[in-house]
Structures are given as C-alpha cells and as structure tokens.
Amino acid sequence: MRVHIGLATLLLLLTGVAMYFDITIAAAHQTNVLPGDFRRIIRLSEMFAHGFGLTVIVLSIWLLAPDLRRRLPRLILCGVLASASAQVMKSAFVRLRPIAYQIDPYRIELPETVTMTWTRIDEQLNSADIGVSYFVQAFPSAHAALAVGVTVALCWLLPRGRWLFFLMACLACYQRVQSHAHWASDVFAGAAVGMIVAGLLLQDWGLGWALSRYENGVDSALETTDDKVTS
Numbered sequence: 001m002r003v004h005i006g007l008a009t010l011l012l013l014l015t016g017v018a019m020y021f022d023i024t025i026a027a028a029h030q031t032n033v034l035p036g037d038f039r040r041i042i043r044l045s046e047m048f049a050h051g052f053g054l055t056v057i058v059l060s061i062w063l064l065a066p067d068l069r070r071r072l073p074r075l076i077l078c079g080v081l082a083s084a085s086a087q088v089m090k091s092a093f094v095r096l097r098p099i100a101y102q103i104d105p106y107r108i109e110l111p112e113t114v115t116m117t118w119t120r121i122d123e124q125l126n127s128a129d130i131g132v133s134y135f136v137q138a139f140p141s142a143h144a145a146l147a148v149g150v151t152v153a154l155c156w157l158l159p160r161g162r163w164l165f166f167l168m169a170c171l172a173c174y175q176r177v178q179s180h181a182h183w184a185s186d187v188f189a190g191a192a193v194g195m196i197v198a199g200l201l202l203q204d205w206g207l208g209w210a211l212s213r214y215e216n217g218v219d220s221a222l223e224t225t226d227d228k229v230t231s
Contacts, residue, residue: 004152004199011192018185022114025177025184026098030108034178042178045171049147054079057150061157068157074211075153078201082149082194086142089193093139094118098180100135108180117183141182141190147172148194156202 018025034042047053058076061068096117102108111117117138151169155162173191176182182190201208 001199001203004195004202008192008195008199011188011195015185015188015192018183018188019114022117022183022185023110023112026108026110026180029178029180030110039178042171042175045168046143046175046179047172048150048168049143049172049176051079051083051146054146054150057154070215070217071157073214074201074208075150075157077207077211078153078194078198079146079150081201082197083142083146085197086140086145086190086193089140090137090142094136095138095183095186097135097138098183102180114183138182139186139189140193141173141176141186143176144173144182144187144190145194145197148191149198150194152195152198152202 047056054076058072061072061075098108098110101110147169151165154165158165169191173187176187177184200206201211203209204212
C-alpha cells in the first residue's frame with residue numbers, strides 16, 4: 001500500500017504543477033502536429049479507459065485464463081469503483097472542459113488563465129443545453145481513474161504485462177488531453193483517484209479481505225466441511 005500511496009501522492013503533486021501549464025498544454029494540441037496514424041492510435045486508446053474496454057479485458061481473461069476467473073471481481077471493482085469515485089468527486093468541483101471553449105469545429109478560444117476555468121457558467125454555454133453538465137465536469141477525469149485502476153489490477157493479476165498495461169494507460173490518459181476533453185491536471189487527479197482506489201482493493205483488509213477469501217476458495221471450502229460434518 002505504501003507504493004500506491006507514494007504514487008498517488010506524486011500524481012497529486014503533478015496535478016498541482018500541471019495546473020500552471022493547463023492552458024499552454026491545451027493550446028499546443030489545437031493543431032494536428034501528430035502524424036495521422038498516430039492520432040488514430042491515440043483516439044482508439046480511449047477504449048482502455050472505457051467500460052467497454054474493461055468488458056473486453058474481463059471476457060478475454062475469462063476465456064483464455066480460466067484459472068484466473070475467481071480474481072476477475074477484484075479487477076472489475078478496481079475499474080468501476082475508481083471511475084465511480086471520480087464521478088462523485090465531479091459533483092464537488094465545477095470546472096469547464098477545454099472543449100467548452102470551442103467556437104467552431106476547427107478553433108478553440110482558450111481562457112487566459114486557469115482560474116477562469118473554475119466557474120459554473122461561461123458566456124459561450126447555453127444553460128438550457130442538455131449537455132451543459134458535461135462541459136462543467138472536467139475535474140477529475142473518470143476515464144483516467146478507470147484506466148489507472150484497471151492497470152494497477154492487471155499488474156497484480158498479470159505482472160509480466162506491466163509495461164504493456166502502463167503504456168496503454170498512458171496513451172488513454174493522453175487521449176483525454178489530446179481530444180480537449182480534459183486539462184492535463186484533470187488527468188493527473190483522475191489517475192491519483194484510480195491509484196488510491198485500486199491500492200485499497202489490493203489490500204488484505206476490508207473489501208480486499210473479502211475478495212481474497214473468495215479468490216482462495218475459503219467460503220466453498222468451509223461449505224464442504226460443513227456438509228461433511230452434517231452428514
């Protein structure tokens with residue numbers, strides 16, 4: 001758990017630092033400076049931070065590694081609870097997404113300061129728009145939280161693939177910034193949430209303890225013993 005706390009602390013520090021550069025980073029992504037094929041790879045990597053991607057991962061492990069099936073609930077919870085925690089936090093913070101400043105399909109007029117992004121109503125937003133809630137739910141990134149939560153769980157479940165899982169999480173998080181869905185600091189904050197939630201679920205106490213009992217077949221073993229004693 002110390003490792004997870006340390007990494008989460010580092011991510012929170014990066015959140016604070018990134019806030020000073022949020023506008024600059026977003027402005028750097030207004031032009032398509034990346035090669036077309038690489039842009040497509042970045043766009044598709046969002047699936048790793050999406051519920052559909054988690055479903056594909058779970059189904060793949062279920063079919064290809066039957067011996068790991070009892071560990072899948074922990075993997076699912078690491079992703080789902082991380083994302084849900086970030087979603088709950090969004091209700092406590094009101095921050096405009098970079099895409100909220102888009103005035104046409106090819107141009108975004110970014111604010112002059114980061115402070116201006118922390119507001120409820122922007123002149124360019126129509127309060128009657130049914131999508132207005134999306135535009136003010138930038139902080140933290142639930143996609144980043146899910147990606148990191150799943151990555152931590154996958155590194156625990158399949159340690160040989162750590163570098164691959166880490167790479168996919170980085171690409172998925174970068175996609176949120178590249179697509180103007182989030183500021184860089186939103187992504188770091190979401191990643192910190194995912195790290196903390198997954199770290200807690202990997203411990204042998206609380207919900208992690210209950211999951212360990214299920215994974216080790218303790219409950220089924222006790223039921224078998226009770227049946228023998230009864231008979």
